[in-house]
Amino acid sequence: MELAARLTSGWGDDPRDPAAALSLNRIACKGDVIDPIALRKALPNNHTIMGLDRLFRRTVKGFGSIKSFVGALSTISDNVQSCPALICEIDVFAYSFLKGAKNFDLLLPPVLEYTAHSVNFQNTLNDWHSTMTSLENFERVGQSLPPDGPVSARDYLLLRKVIARPSARDELRVLATLLISGPSSPQQIVSDLGLSVPLSKRILASLHRTGIFEHENAIPTEDGSMVYAISSASIPLVVFCVRETLGLDLLSEVREENKL
């Protein structure tokens, strides 16, 4: 049984679902160690694990859970040869980061399949790329953005006003964290980035006014608490801004690999 990664966009998966990585990790975790037998028993019948990215945060201690979990999965997959591939759904930005930082694609290669999901995902990547090219032309030469595009000039200028300032260091760090680590509670943003609580509140409030966040309660969490997440429509806008300011090009490698 092989392990494979199915890349997803957006963070709509429910971590309380029995097929979610968070649920499975909770069931199989014994102290600091994952029990592969318990994990094997808890695997969903359709061999698809959702939301693997929820086990990862881009912090000093944030890699441990996902590494242990995938390590345990690879032990199971080595022992069971007769079943179809075990698919792990993971957000594209988390995967892109883990691929570069931890060679994750060697353990969890992207699945090559021609399904409705893959076609939709490829279309999403193409749309993002197209939007980012439009934003680049808008910024460089003032070329108008497509009127029916997901991002309007108003949306872009609102966010640009916040992140273009030389003092916008922490705002950019928050955006990068939300892209790579995914939906984050205010406490997670404070501890991951070492910000003070009042500062984090100010930053989140100013970013919230730009309209890039998903509606509160739109992202399901394990304990029902409120988290901040980039809305699907704003993803290309945020990826563009993070690329042009911090230099992080999170889609450069993923796009080529996922061409159908």
Place this chain on the structure above:
Amino acid sequence: MKITPDMFVNEFVIAYIGVVFGAQWLYLRHDQNNRKRIASNRDAQRLPPDILLNHAERLADRRREAQLQSGLLLGTVLISPIVLLVIAHLLGSEGSPESGLAVTFVALMLWILISGTDLSKAFLGGLAFKTVAAFKVPFQIGDRVEIKGIGGKVIALDTFYLTLQTPNDDSISVPTSTLWGDVLTSVNGGSRSSLCVMEFYLSPDVEAGQRQSAEDAIWDAIQASVYYDPTQSMQIYLTQLPHSIKLTAKAYVASTYSEPLFSSDVTRAFLDFASKNKIALAKISHNGDEL
């Protein structure tokens, strides 16, 4: 062949000189109009004057511009006398314009190459450097470079000056034509990311487990930093010095301008780790030497 003043007093020689200088003047006007149009478009879109993009000019655009400008100069100097000669023969002009055109061509080349004014030398040298720079990519606009002992971000590269913005926000203009003979160091070589080298010093008395933990802490701190470029490789080396153990971390920062922030992030995380785990650091003097 005897060179006389009458040789140059003909419409073809005048046309030749007019084409050469006129073409350059037209190009400059076209470039100025283009920039004004872009500024006007951006203003209409309510964009502020500063450009947010990591590289304000596309390398492909700069290549096209350099190719056009140098092609225009070469084309007008080399090809237009031949075209004018053909026209003269077709029109059956009196006299022998070829002599005047040939002498003008040679005079133009000699004047430019040997005894031309500083302005024309600066123009040609700068244009040549700009063209080569566009295709060989030693750097591009937005890069961090060091030239003539001056380090800074390249703000503009035109035919006459290369403009750098130093870390202290000074603006330095270096004549482009003088760059041929100088060593040019580019920190990021046209790409967004650049290598960042960070050094940490442990006391020579630390135990093996502490050394490994310190190395792991630096590794994790680098990967946890938002400024880190995960698509590039990362290395940590240990070196034993007389009074310390040096850990050298080499990792790529995603945007070269964020190098100080990246280094600060990793250093802060390492110092926090050392303090929390009571790992002794070596004492280093203010100039970086061991004590």
